[in-house]
Amino acid sequence: MRRNHKQNIPSQSVAAKSRAEQGVATATATAPLLLDEYIRRVVGSSSSSSSSTFPTQHRSSPAILERGRTNHVLLYNGCFNPPHRGHLAQLVHALRHAGPGLNVVGAVVLVADDLYLKWKLAGQRGALSLRLRQRVRLWEEELALMAEEEGRRCWVLSETLWPGHADRLDRLFGEDGVDVEFVRLAGGDKVRVAAVEHGLWGCRSVITTDVSRPVDFYSSSSVGDVALSMPMPLPLSRHGEWKRVVVVGERQGEDGRDEGVGSETLTTKSTVISSSSSSSTSTSVPQPSRNIWTCSHGHYNVRFVASSHDERVDPDLSSTKIRGIVAAAKKLDVDQLEEKLRGIALSPGLLARYIKEAR
Known part of the structure; x- marks a missing residue:
């Protein structure tokens, strides 16, 4: 009985390991x-x-x-x-x-x-x-x-x-x-x-x-x-x-984005609907x-x-326009330059620091 019990331990371990591996595989397959x-x-x-x-x-x-x-x-x-x-x-x-x-x-x-x-x-x-x-x-x-x-x-x-x-x-x-x-x-x-x-x-x-x-x-x-x-x-x-x-x-x-x-x-x-179309226009589309x-x-x-x-944003907004602002603002300090760039450039404070460091 003792030998048989010992012999069963490996088989039980293998079965448990197999079940664990299957669980991991299932979790991996279903994980996002x-x-x-x-x-x-x-x-x-x-x-x-x-x-x-x-x-x-x-x-x-x-x-x-x-x-x-x-x-x-x-x-x-x-x-x-x-x-x-x-x-x-x-x-x-x-x-x-x-x-x-x-x-x-x-x-x-x-x-x-x-x-x-x-x-x-x-x-x-x-x-x-x-x-x-x-x-x-x-x-x-x-x-x-x-x-x-x-x-x-x-x-x-x-x-x-x-x-x-x-x-x-x-x-x-x-x-x-x-x-x-x-x-x-x-x-x-x-x-x-x-x-x-x-x-x-x-x-x-x-x-x-x-x-x-x-x-x-x-x-x-x-x-x-x-x-x-x-x-x-x-x-x-x-x-x-x-x-x-x-x-x-x-x-x-709520913020206007399409969900x-x-x-x-x-x-x-031929099937585009216009707001000027008559009320008799088909509603199938x-x-x-x-x-x-x-x-x-x-x-x-x-x-x-x-x-x-x-x-729509300002169509005249461009990197070239920002470079023009920067060129014309050489005497401004970092805070003043940031204010000039606000609403135009991304990360205006960081950009102002980069510009001043380069000078």
């Missing part, structure tokens, strides 16, 4: 897949590549990747010398209003390196030229102050290092069976009637908005949030017909709550998320 954890594994937690918090459509919730559907992450690149409120408005608008069908879970801001910035500013003697780390930090501080408790939704990284990071992320996503697609967020200068910049970083889709600057393919007429017309965007060269994205069953939060529930359907211009349009060129897609008049 946090985008932040993937990025930290690839990028690391060093100060040069730290993550910032940022609000999107799911309040007080981390950026969670879902199995069984495509998760989209925005890539927003630029010199950001310095970053300003227009850059932030573009990012916020795309994250909040891209539509639930796209399932945008987060964004990566990609900041150009110092060598590229030097080339871009060639010939502009005395122009403000912030270092990469400074431009990253200006973004990070502004994003952290915006949403301290809303979870990590945005990461600010070096554009030069991104291709290597993306390759490693793709491998990790594949190992865990989660589908993630990167989508480029571009300004109106990259999406024009004459040409669209496709294919950067392998992105098949581009999103743009008119919240920070006008686009040359679309104009609207509105009073406040009330649209007086629903114009068709002008055709983009070598792209197919624009189709309107109609969000069905979407709810709007991301519902589904999407597409309508052509639901009234869209926001102007979102999409068109394609081969396997490349463009999504345009229009803004209302009240949402």
